Amino acid sequence: MSSPENESPVNPLPPVVVALFLLVIGIEAALWLGGRGLVGGPGAVGWRLEAVQRYAFSGPIFDWMLENNHWPFEHVMRFVTYPFVHASFTQAVFSGAMLLALGKMVGDVFSQLATLAVFMLSCVVGALAYGLFLSTPVPLMGAFPGVYGLIGAFTYLMWLRLGVLGEQQARAFSLIGFLMGIQLVFGILFGSQPDWVADVGGFAAGFALSFLVSPGGWSRLRARLRHK
Incomplete structure (x- = not known):
């Protein structure tokens, strides 16, 4: 056993989170x-x-790819490249900081692969929501849909914990409710941005994926389905 003197006072960040942040x-x-x-x-x-x-x-x-059923790689790749292109330095810094914070909380519980899957697949689902539910020429960019996917995974962990403690599980959704409320206020004051649709899609994807990719997630889901 290692002595307390040799232990780092700061828990290391999951490598996959560090890699995404550096990218x-x-x-x-x-x-x-x-x-x-x-x-x-x-x-x-x-x-x-x-x-x-x-x-x-x-x-x-x-929309053009959907209408023509033609999916060239140079455009399909946009589903996974847009999170790494930001409109401004400020947007990149904020999304990077949130990626570190949420990635740390999720990555300490989820495996490296699961954490990466939540982030990237949430980005894909966020882009799908953006393309399907909106008709806007404004491009989608930035890591926020993936970060919201990590928020969804964190919400899932809180939801499980509150269930084990016998407390009201709806409290787990307080963070996403607070963030959406902030976006609503900013939208009223400064004009709404359409990318909130991608953020919501990313959150929903992250929460849903956690049922499968969290430790014991698939077994837990199968047990619940059998119980029902």
Whole structure:
């Protein structure tokens, strides 16, 4: 057994969360520095616009793929590339900070693969919700749908814990209710942004996926179905 003196006072972050964070921040750092002409030469000023055009999720392109039943890789990949392209440095920093916080809480319980699956599949479902329920030329970008997926996974863990303690499980949804309330207030004050639809889709995906990918999740779900 290791002695308390040799233990780190800070619990390490799950490696998959660190990798996702570094990918988000690394790409943003390149775009930010390029936009200010500090790297990449004169052409780097347009890196962010080029990244948005090539990697952000586009509703009109999604509609075109649906109508023609044609799915070229250069557009399908947008479902998993848009989380790593942000509209601004501020958006990237906020999403990165939330990714670390929520990823830590979920990754300490879920496996590395499960944590990655929740984040990425929530991004995919968020983009699907954005494309199916909205008709807007505004591209979807940023890691928030994946972060909301982690919020969904955290909500699932709280929901289980409250059930074990015999307390009201609806309390587990207080965090998502608070965040949606903040978005509503900001929407009223400054005008709503359509990406909240992707955030809700990401949350729902993260919560639902947790029934399958959490430790013992599939066995627990099968036992509940048999009980019913």
